[in-house]
Amino acid sequence: MTLPDLGAQVWAQLQPADRQWLTRLCALAHPAPRVALVGGAVRDALLGQTPLDLDIVVDGAPVRALAEATGWPLTFHPAFQNATLTLPDGRTADLVQARRESYPVPGANPHPLPGTLEDDLRRRDFGLNALGLLIRPEAPPALLDEVGGLEDLQSRHLRPLHELSLHEDASRLVRGARLAGRLTLHASPALLAQVPQALAMAPRTPRLWAELKLLLQEPRPGRAARCLSDWGAPGLLPGLALLEALDAQQEDGTPVPWMVYAAAALAAAEEPVALAARLGLGDRPGALLERALSDRPFAPASPERQLRQLLRPEAYAPLTGRDVVALGVPPGRGVGEALAHLLALRQAGQVRSAQEEREALQTYLASRPHP
Template structure:
């Protein structure tokens, strides 16, 4: 089994130096631990980039100031986001326990131990800590065994009731790491669905799903777990995943446009997910008759959403037929566009024939 020292060795040298200096600055009575995804990823042999540190018995704001780096302090949760020289943030968090007076809303924090902090988390795989500077692994919920077994398990029976967004986060994690849902997770899916409308963070997590390395796999997990009602049809995401696996670059914006393609109300879904205007605009362009060259997201989406579509004639084609550059070209293209809308031309060949007829009429 991988040891804590192996986890330390898996960190980037500059990150390791930062964390060890931080632990030394905290003082002998404090407990300092790297927690969550960084420990999980290091145990899986990956180099973590996102660092979360829990402090017990230390002043978070004072310790952040001692780093000499820019930071933002959040008094309500006693958290500080320290900006590293390369622009990444390290989150310094006071150890705490939490309760949820209202399901789906923000939790109520209270000062707690490092063990309390681990037990408040979402999944056992994310509840592992690396004690600093010594490098011992602290596992109070059986996360190591679950990680070895490739299982994703929520920490308690009301986990998804307290925070339904954990369902989406779990699907993202399971897809990215190839984890299987524990029966306790599947048993809580109805709770998450019942509270989805009352959990704003769920929709923020769904937006993050579209930025996963393979969004389709995460969305597919939700379908497999019985949460497909949160999603539109996955056909376009599946096709985009195929393009990505074939080596074509597919951006999060393109995935978002594909996600909206099958929504009953695309505008409402885009607003709920805070996607902005760009994915919907991309979708509109893909569904139009405007020419886009090979390799563009518009062309790729159009091939998926309109497999029978053809590329209409362009101004270059009209000029080749002898119409001088100027208003005449625009008039000819507008004529062809009207024929397309009316369904009177269905291929480039039919457009060429219509263009010739149009020119004969002009003469």
């Protein structure tokens, strides 16, 4: 296909409402400024997916004034002169002032500088994320490819845009693994050559930990973690085998909440509390892990049971109060006493299956004096 044909393909892949408001946005910026859809939305549209997250670069007009002209709720970010619009359907879209960037301190936030639309495309992480769609009020949209990103997309290669890309921002390594796991992409030789730089800079790059948290929320986190491991960065996130086992459960048709993935990573960590803090996970994954490792009964489809079966495959479902009543204990105080007796036996290692619990309960009941 020619670039015009590909531009038409991207445009057709957008939701009709998105095409409508992007055309209106371009008209509001007319005549001199340029407005372009950029990054992941263009990439996904070329892959045949309907983009939902939209990033728009504005070149030649103040973003805040243009955002306000839409009449929609917005949040303005003065440091980078960007605005986040809330669309009528509740989604958000980012309006980005065209810029260049420099990294005075590798690992820290970049320093923005005024730039053109072409500069903005060239500052991005990977070639296939540097594609743009120029939206024109009086002509068909045009695909922009400043850095050979279309060839990268067609070959499904992740290629950093310059030789210090992962040194300046090590979080790009994790972002690349997320994309590779989700879209079945392959690391280019240029990316693999920069992995040691990214690992050296990881402790000085706070954004890397935020990207690792996002990795745990991918559709298949195990695939993304496998990419990191295969690329030479297995130590960034522990528990690869556990994450891949959870992926396998999903592929068999069992939904796995991302919190279970997070708890599995903590289970494999040498210092789970420290890892949870670095990833900003809060207390919930650790609490889930603690419950899963306990002897408390949980429903078969619960996150606790999913995690327990992964970490303790020999574990079984203990008898519940309903089971105790079915075995002849009248509802009331006696049920609690029977459950406490069974718990003590489990903790002492004297019962190892539900059947052994039933037999132990029958022995316990037979030894009790009848009222």
